[in-house]
Amino acid sequence: xxTHAAAALLAASLxxxxxxxxxxxxxxxxxxxxxxxxxxxxxLDMASKNREKIASRSKWAESRGxxxxxxxxxxxxxxxxxxxxxxxQLTVTPIASLDGTVTLPGSKSLSNRCLLLxxxxxxxxxxxxxxxxxxIRYMLEALDxxxxxxxxxxxxxxxxxxxxxxxxxxxPTPEETMELYLGNxxxxxxxxxxxxxxxxxxFVLDGVPRMRExxxxxxxxxxxxxxxxxxxxxxxxxxxxTISADGLKGGEVxxxxxxxxxxxxxxxxxxxxxxxxVTISIxxxxxxxxxxxxxxxxxxxxGVNVQIEGDMDGTPSFIIGADEKYASPKSILxxxxxxxx
Numbered sequence: 001x002x003t004h005a006a007a008a009l010l011a012a013s014l015x016x017x018x019x020x021x022x023x024x025x026x027x028x029x030x031x032x033x034x035x036x037x038x039x040x041x042x043x044l045d046m047a048s049k050n051r052e053k054i055a056s057r058s059k060w061a062e063s064r065g066x067x068x069x070x071x072x073x074x075x076x077x078x079x080x081x082x083x084x085x086x087x088x089q090l091t092v093t094p095i096a097s098l099d100g101t102v103t104l105p106g107s108k109s110l111s112n113r114c115l116l117l118x119x120x121x122x123x124x125x126x127x128x129x130x131x132x133x134x135x136i137r138y139m140l141e142a143l144d145x146x147x148x149x150x151x152x153x154x155x156x157x158x159x160x161x162x163x164x165x166x167x168x169x170x171x172p173t174p175e176e177t178m179e180l181y182l183g184n185x186x187x188x189x190x191x192x193x194x195x196x197x198x199x200x201x202x203f204v205l206d207g208v209p210r211m212r213e214x215x216x217x218x219x220x221x222x223x224x225x226x227x228x229x230x231x232x233x234x235x236x237x238x239x240x241x242t243i244s245a246d247g248l249k250g251g252e253v254x255x256x257x258x259x260x261x262x263x264x265x266x267x268x269x270x271x272x273x274x275x276x277x278v279t280i281s282i283x284x285x286x287x288x289x290x291x292x293x294x295x296x297x298x299x300x301x302x303g304v305n306v307q308i309e310g311d312m313d314g315t316p317s318f319i320i321g322a323d324e325k326y327a328s329p330k331s332i333l334x335x336x337x338x339x340x341x
Contacts, residue, residue, distance in 0.1 A: 105132070105337065106130050110294065118302075119165060121327055123163075124164065124328060126159065126330070135185040140160070146172065189211065192205060194223060194269065197226075198270050213236070215236075216263075218260070220241070226248050228245070230242065250277050253279070254282075255280065264318075268295055279319050306319070
């Protein structure tokens with residue numbers, strides 16, 4: 001019966017270890033309710049829709065080996081059914097095992113970091129498993145505006161090929177102020193604000209009203225310590241971010257690690273674009289150290305090594321040598337993020 005396959009679907013989605021019992025069909029209206037006019041019509045309509053859902057879910061379950069609709073046998077998946085017509089119910093035993101492949105969607109922050117590093121590298125990079133989200137869309141649109149070549153894959157919406165600039169991204173319109181609209185994409189705003197300070201040109205980075213409530217002052221302060229001409233709204237410490245870039249020569253910067261690891265990650269990713277050595281020190285404590293480690297690992301895939309002094313759980317310092325430059329890894333797969341699944 002198709003009901004058996006639908007039950008298999010329920011077993012797969014609701015319980016892998018415990019058996020359970022479900023009704024085999026919707027309860028029929030009584031004789032008295034059948035004369036109740038519109039009320040009975042609603043009940044019958046619901047029953048009809050329920051049968052349609054069962055048929056659809058049965059087809060899904062059968063296609064994945066959860067039992068044959070004709071025989072009601074789900075033994076291939078370790079599942080068995082026991083129908084009880086008297087009680088109008090079907091008992092499903094636990095599934096013995098599941099076998100298959102699950103592809104996790106790419107991490108949002110790693111998607112945008114991969115896109116930016118590909119844009120800063122020498123050579124072309126195919127980036128795969130990008131998360132389909134507003135943050136990534138805004139980053140791609142920003143790269144388009146900056147005239148960084150990005151080729152979309154017609155057969156795979158999660159893959160693009162980026163032709164890198166082999167260094168900082170300069171404004172394609174140096175005599176004009178270029179405006180970049182980034183919505184509410186913090187994973188685009190922060191790293192772009194740092195990276196664009198390393199090239200040449202005038203930029204304004206802005207977004208939706210909510211973006212203008214998201215603090216970025218700690219990152220701006222760090223960039224100023226390196227000599228960047230950059231500012232945010234003084235009263236709020238939030239975007240818009242205004243940049244007048246003419247390249248940087250290196251130096252030392254001390255920032256807080258309490259606010260957001262993305263500020264440190266943004267400085268780290270921009271550091272190889274500076275002509276001299278860069279030392280970034282944490283002056284209090286570093287929160288979310290594992291995310292910083294992910295950034296450093298990603299930079300290494302693009303050919304840049306970051307020297308770490310001190311304990312990552314304390315107040316570490318990060319040193320990026322003047323000879324460190326980004327080089328394309330040819331292709332890179334964005335790591336999956338279970339929280340995006």
